[in-house]
Amino acid sequence: MSAEVVEPRYALAGSIGADEAGEPRLMGGLCAGCGAKVFPKPKICSSCWSTEQKDVALATRGRLYSFSVVHAARKGWPSPYAIAYVDLEDGVRVCAPLEDGVANPPPLDAPVELIVGTLRTDADGVAVLSHRFKPVTEAR
Amino acid sequence: MRKVAVIGASMGRIGRYPELIFQDLGWPAVKGAIEDAGVDRKQIEAVYCGSAYGGRLAGQRVLRPLGMTGVPVINCENACSSGATAFREAYLAIAEGRHDRVLVIGIDKLTMLGGGVLPGQPEDWEVDVGLTMPALYAMRARRYMHEFGLTREQLSQVSVKARRHGALNPFAQYQKPVTLEEVMAARPVAEPFGLLHCCPTGDGAAALVLCAGDVAAQHTTKPVWIAGAELTSGRFVTGYRDITTAEITQRGAGEIYEETGVSPGDVDVAEVHDAFAIAELMYYEALGFCKKGEAYQLLESGATSVGGRIPVNMSGGLLSKGHPVGATGAAQLVEVVWQLRGQAGARQAEGAKVGLTHCTGGGIAGLDHGACAITILNT
Ligand SMILES: [Zn+2]
Numbered sequence: 340m341s342a343e344v345v346e347p348r349y350a351l352a353g354s355i356g357a358d359e360a361g362e363p364r365l366m367g368g369l370c371a372g373c374g375a376k377v378f379p380k381p382k383i384c385s386s387c388w389s390t391e392q393k394d395v396a397l398a399t400r401g402r403l404y405s406f407s408v409v410h411a412a413r414k415g416w417p418s419p420y421a422i423a424y425v426d427l428e429d430g431v432r433v434c435a436p437l438e439d440g441v442a443n444p445p446p447l448d449a450p451v452e453l454i455v456g457t458l459r460t461d462a463d464g465v466a467v468l469s470h471r472f473k474p475v476t477e478a479r
Numbered sequence: 480m481r482k483v484a485v486i487g488a489s490m491g492r493i494g495r496y497p498e499l500i501f502q503d504l505g506w507p508a509v510k511g512a513i514e515d516a517g518v519d520r521k522q523i524e525a526v527y528c529g530s531a532y533g534g535r536l537a538g539q540r541v542l543r544p545l546g547m548t549g550v551p552v553i554n555c556e557n558a559c560s561s562g563a564t565a566f567r568e569a570y571l572a573i574a575e576g577r578h579d580r581v582l583v584i585g586i587d588k589l590t591m592l593g594g595g596v597l598p599g600q601p602e603d604w605e606v607d608v609g610l611t612m613p614a615l616y617a618m619r620a621r622r623y624m625h626e627f628g629l630t631r632e633q634l635s636q637v638s639v640k641a642r643r644h645g646a647l648n649p650f651a652q653y654q655k656p657v658t659l660e661e662v663m664a665a666r667p668v669a670e671p672f673g674l675l676h677c678c679p680t681g682d683g684a685a686a687l688v689l690c691a692g693d694v695a696a697q698h699t700t701k702p703v704w705i706a707g708a709e710l711t712s713g714r715f716v717t718g719y720r721d722i723t724t725a726e727i728t729q730r731g732a733g734e735i736y737e738e739t740g741v742s743p744g745d746v747d748v749a750e751v752h753d754a755f756a757i758a759e760l761m762y763y764e765a766l767g768f769c770k771k772g773e774a775y776q777l778l779e780s781g782a783t784s785v786g787g788r789i790p791v792n793m794s795g796g797l798l799s800k801g802h803p804v805g806a807t808g809a810a811q812l813v814e815v816v817w818q819l820r821g822q823a824g825a826r827q828a829e830g831a832k833v834g835l836t837h838c839t840g841g842g843i844a845g846l847d848h849g850a851c852a853i854t855i856l857n858t
Contacts, residue, residue, distance in 0.1 A: 350607050377717045379604050385715050405625075405722065407617035408670040409609065411596050419667075422609045424618060430718050434605040434844070447625045458608060469608050 350458050350469040354379055356396060363455040365470045367431060369395035378431050399453040400475065401427035403445060406437050416459050425451055425472050438473035450475040480574040482692030484702035485856065487516025488816040490685035490809070493652040493801035497590040499682070501533060505541030505586045508684040516688035517698040518580055523688070525551045525577075527569040528584040529561030530805035532592060537805075541584055541684070556805070559752065559840025560710070561585065562685065563808025563852030567708040569689050579691045585809025586684040597680065597804075605844040612842050613669035613677050613755065620671055620757035623723040627772040629760070631671050633779075635662040637756040638675045638798055640784055645795025647785070647826040650810075652681045652801030675798075676756040683803035685810040703819045706833075706855040709735035713846030725758075726847040728765035728839055735853045736767070743767035746789055746855075747831035748818045750811035752838040753796040762837060763791070766853075785826060793818065793826045804840070808852055811836040819858050833857045 349355055356366040368380030372389025378397060383390050406423035421440025426432050437445075438454060445451075451472040458469040489511025496504060513520050526547070528538030538552040557564040562585025569581045592598070596613065599606030623629055639659055645651040657675055665673035695702040711734065713727045720726075736742055743766060751766065753759035760774035768789055769777040777783060783791040794800045794814040797807065815834035817823045834856045841849025 351604055375717065385717070404719075405618035405622040407614040407621065407672075408667070409611060409614045410667045411611070411613060411669065412609075413596055413599070413611065416609065420609060422611075422614050422618075424722070426719050432717075432719050434608055434610050436609055447622065 348461065348465055348467045350467050351379055354470060355455055355468065356394065358396060363453065364396035364399065365433065365453055366394050367397045368392040376429060376431055378433050397431055398428040401425045401451055401472070403437070403447055403449045403451050403472070404432065405447060406440055406444070408441050408444070415462070423472060433470070436469065436471045438471050445474045481576060483570050483573045483705045484690055484692055484695040485687055485705065485812070485816050486690050486695055486699045486702055487512040487518070487688030488813040489515055490650055490813045491683065492650045493681050493683035493803055493810070495590050496588070496682045501537070501586070501588050501591070502540045502544055504588050504682055505584060505684040506544045508686040509541060509545060509547070509582065509584060512582065512686035512688050518688055520545065520547050522580050523547065523550060523582045524580055525553065525569070525572060526582045526584065527553045527555060527565035528586065529555045529557070529563070529565035529808060530586050531556055531558050531561045532587050532589065532804060537586060538584060541586060557841070557850040559754070559802070559804050560808055560838050560850040560852040561805035562810070563812070563836065563838050563854065564710060564850065566687065566809060566812055566854065567710050567852060570705050570708045573689055573691050579694055581689050583687045583689060583809060584684065585806040587803040587805040588682040589680040589803055590682050600843055603842070603844050610842070611669065613672055615842055616755035616757055617669040617672050619722045619761065620755070623757055623761070624671070626723055629775055632659065632663065633775045634671065634676065634756050635659055636778060637753065637759050638662045640778065641753060641792060641796045641798035644785060644793050644826060645799025647824070648795050648800060651795040651799050652679055653795065653799045672755060678754045678797040678802040681801040681803050683801060683806040683810060685806050685813045687809060687812055687816065701820050703816050703856050703858060706741060706857050707735050707739040709738065709853040710850065712850050713843070713848050715845045717845060723761065724771070725761045725765035725839070727851040728762055728837065731851045731853050732766045735855060739855050741833060741855050745833050746835045747833050748793060748815060748828040749789065749791045749835040749837065750794060750796070750814050751791055752807070752840065753792055753798050754802055754840060756798065759791065759796065766835070766837060785828070790828045793823065793828055808836065808838045811838060812854060812856070815856055819856060
């Protein structure tokens with residue numbers, strides 16, 4: 340029986356990086372033409388049409404803009420789960436699963452921070468990972 | 480630009496018809512509209528067909544059993560606004576002098592999709608991490624509740640009103656009223672929404688016949704005039720965005736009010752895109768029927784109910800009449816034509832002279848919505 344290393348699968352290719360300390364970072368695009376910071380990284384800037392887009396690590400903290408606990412999920416998705424909009428400190432809004440949002444729904448505008456975790460299991464039985472956010476518990 | 484009249488309007492009861500094939504869902508509405516208009520089918524010079532999920536050649540498939548192909552058929556896809564987009568293209572073709580008599584069809588058969596939540600936009604990064612259409616509107620609702628103090632009971636009153644109106648409409652998918660308690664206790668879909676805060680999926684078709692103003696008198700003594708037909712798409716915003724404001728609707732409404740000279744206070748009856756309960760409240764505000772944050776007071780006052788100052792969704796709206804996506808815009812227009820002719824039976828808005836239809840939808844990341852169509856009709 341042969342064994343092989345299974346590389347992690349990400350819901351959004353190229354969206355997860357790591358900083359110097361090895362901590363996960365959510366990666367977006369920084370436009371060389373106009374400085375716009377966008378998630379996910381585009382191939383072309385919708386403002387200035389520059390195709391020079393650099394990878395940039397986005398802010399790891401933000402506030403919870405809104406969320407919903409989804410019960411009627413699409414086929415193959417475990418439910419219920421919580422999905423949110425998070426406004427990052429650097430002006431970017433991301434849609435992301437909210438960790439523990441079903442059991443412990445936080446108030447809107449609560450500070451949240453980035454983690455990486457399992458989103459779902461795909462048809463091959465492999466975990467699909469994505470960025471997620473969890474309420475900030477400790478003081479900064 | 481020439482004047483354009485609606486001279487024929489027809490639709491079937493919206494519902495779940497898995498036993499019908501697509502063409503058999505569609506042709507009765509077309510036949511009804513042609514007969515209502517008093518035109519010969521050979522007089523129809525072009526057909527505009529809106530469908531979101533119907534697949535290729537939706538219009539030709541519907542026309543074939545009626546022997547009505549052989550003219551230009553323009554198939555339009557614009558998500559929830561497909562039928563209204565087809566209507567606008569037909570209106571412009573006559574207004575600009577290309578045709579004198581055209582047919583509009585809106586049709587979708589959602590039971591073909593197998594039930595459950597409609598599939599999201601492929602290759603959309605928000606869908607890929609778990610966003611669904613009900614969840615998107617649920618997030619709007621939660622934020623609106625947070626900012627304006629709307630309660631879940633108040634939100635639920637939208638559904639109670641919709642079902643009260645739908646109970647008067649023989650063309651509605653749901654014709655049974657519901658109580659506040661039933662809305663509150665329904666099984667959760669995407670919190671704060673339960674099942675009765677969300678429109679059902681269903682099958683439906685609606686059709687209208689339009690003609691140039693100078694030939695309208697050949698066919699009818701009761702033309703309904705098209706004052707204006709607006710279409711726009713959502714703007715792409717990459718940063719923070721206020722999802723409690725329906726940006727695309729607000730902008731589209733501003734444009735059509737300016738173009739037609741009609742003001743929100745002139746509107747006697749309106750059909751708005753209440754795919755989810757919060758949407759109706761947001762659209763009261765975006766269409767200028769009340770100020771921002773005051774939508775619930777307008778609902779509570781009875782102004783938007785049968786007998787009120789500006790009855791909204793007398794048909795039951797999407798929540799009760801149903802929402803066969805690409806058919807919805809055309810079905811809204813059929814309802815308003817009937818209202819303006821005084822043919823709406825138990826749900827008639829008395830003396831209505833100016834009517835508005837509004838449909839918007841199509842979840843696409845970074846845009847308020849994909850498309851928004853607003854039409855103003857008058858007598
Ligand atoms: Zn740029």
